[in-house]
Amino acid sequence: MVCEDYKDLMMGYLDNELTEEQRRTFEAHLAEHPECAAEFEQFKKLKEMTDQVILVEPEDKIWQQYWNNTYNRIERGLGWILFSVAAICLLIYGGFKIIEGIIKDPMTGWLLKIGLLALLAGLAILFVSVLRERLFFWKKDRYKDVRR
Amino acid sequence: MMRSQEDDIALVEHFRRGSKDAFEQIVKRYMKQSYFIALGLVGNHDDALDLSQEAFYRAYTHIDLLNSNRKFYPWFYQILRNLCFSHLRRNRVRQTVSLSDNQSRTGSSPTTDGFSPELVSERNENKEAVWRAIGQLSQKHREIIILRHFQQLSYEDIAQYLHCTQGTVMSRLYHARQKLRELLEDKKGGQL
Numbered sequence: 289m290v291c292e293d294y295k296d297l298m299m300g301y302l303d304n305e306l307t308e309e310q311r312r313t314f315e316a317h318l319a320e321h322p323e324c325a326a327e328f329e330q331f332k333k334l335k336e337m338t339d340q341v342i343l344v345e346p347e348d349k350i351w352q353q354y355w356n357n358t359y360n361r362i363e364r365g366l367g368w369i370l371f372s373v374a375a376i377c378l379l380i381y382g383g384f385k386i387i388e389g390i391i392k393d394p395m396t397g398w399l400l401k402i403g404l405l406a407l408l409a410g411l412a413i414l415f416v417s418v419l420r421e422r423l424f425f426w427k428k429d430r431y432k433d434v435r436r
Numbered sequence: 437m438m439r440s441q442e443d444d445i446a447l448v449e450h451f452r453r454g455s456k457d458a459f460e461q462i463v464k465r466y467m468k469q470s471y472f473i474a475l476g477l478v479g480n481h482d483d484a485l486d487l488s489q490e491a492f493y494r495a496y497t498h499i500d501l502l503n504s505n506r507k508f509y510p511w512f513y514q515i516l517r518n519l520c521f522s523h524l525r526r527n528r529v530r531q532t533v534s535l536s537d538n539q540s541r542t543g544s545s546p547t548t549d550g551f552s553p554e555l556v557s558e559r560n561e562n563k564e565a566v567w568r569a570i571g572q573l574s575q576k577h578r579e580i581i582i583l584r585h586f587q588q589l590s591y592e593d594i595a596q597y598l599h600c601t602q603g604t605v606m607s608r609l610y611h612a613r614q615k616l617r618e619l620l621e622d623k624k625g626g627q628l
Binding site: 297299305330331334337343345346350357 | 460463464467468471472475476481485489490492493496497554555556557558562563566567570581584585586590591602603606607609610613616617620627628
């Protein structure tokens with residue numbers, strides 16, 4: 289093994305994550321390679337410096353309010369989902385009712401009626417086309433059943 | 437640790453059956469850990485608080501994607517880190533124009549991801565330098581430093597969180613620490 293192969297072991301030794309046998313192997317390597325021993329000392333110093341950095345703990349009230357804030361977020365998120373679904377349903381229903389009213393009205397001109405029907409047919413074709421495409425890709429998706 | 441894992445699985449099961457209290461217990465158990473991981477990744481108190489809470493919201497709405505025999509926290513960690521990394525990417529894109537403008541005017545070097553020294557307890561020059569240097573690391577390197585030094589996780593746990601082997605953890609740690617050392621030496625103008 290060359291020095292390069294001991295770099296990873298150096299981290300394990302530094303963090304006390306090696307088996308007894310690995311420790312002995314690494315110590316033997318350090319004894320024979322002063323440049324690796326010097327590098328190890330540098331990493332040791334760096335580890336000491338990094339371990340000294342402790343982050344400021346937020347005030348207690350942050351933790352006291354944490355669950356309430358998270359719950360509010362959950363509640364609002366679910367609220368928005370329901371609101372959006374309901375709004376879409378109502379808009380579609382309302383739109384159809386308005387168009388139905390216009391088409392059934394004997395006073396409305398034939399051109400407008402044909403235009404509206406063509407618009408509806410176009411929308412329906414677009415919707416079915418997009419839906420079919422999505423379903424096709426979903427069925428082909430190899431990762432759709434991946435669960436963590 | 438074992439007890440905690442069993443508790444987690446039981447709590448997740450209770451939550452799946454509709455217990456809001458079970459999810460509250462999960463949140464309270466992991467809120468500090470989540471906040472400090474997010475803080476280590478994004479380097480800003482407000483964003484860390486927001487992102488950690490958002491991660492719990494996403495976990496709440498996607499709990500069906502967690503296998504019943506899997507531990508909660510490693511799964512949750514993936515949500516949290518993805519949110520933090522997306523947040524950093526969005527911020528970088530937003531800052532690119534103004535940053536390049538400032539640099540062309542002042543010739544200053546790229547800043548960190550907002551790693552303010554005020555977040556460091558009992559500040560001194562060394563600690564501030566280390567914290568700022570962590571902010572200059574790549575996301576992958578920063579993540580492993582945070583998990584090892586600030587969360588004090590074992591290599592086994594880190595490997596589980598990052599879906600990799602312990603060998604990869606050691607190798608990534610080596611490169612992350614090497615980069616950190618270089619950044620600090622550059623600042624100091626010599627060896628540590």
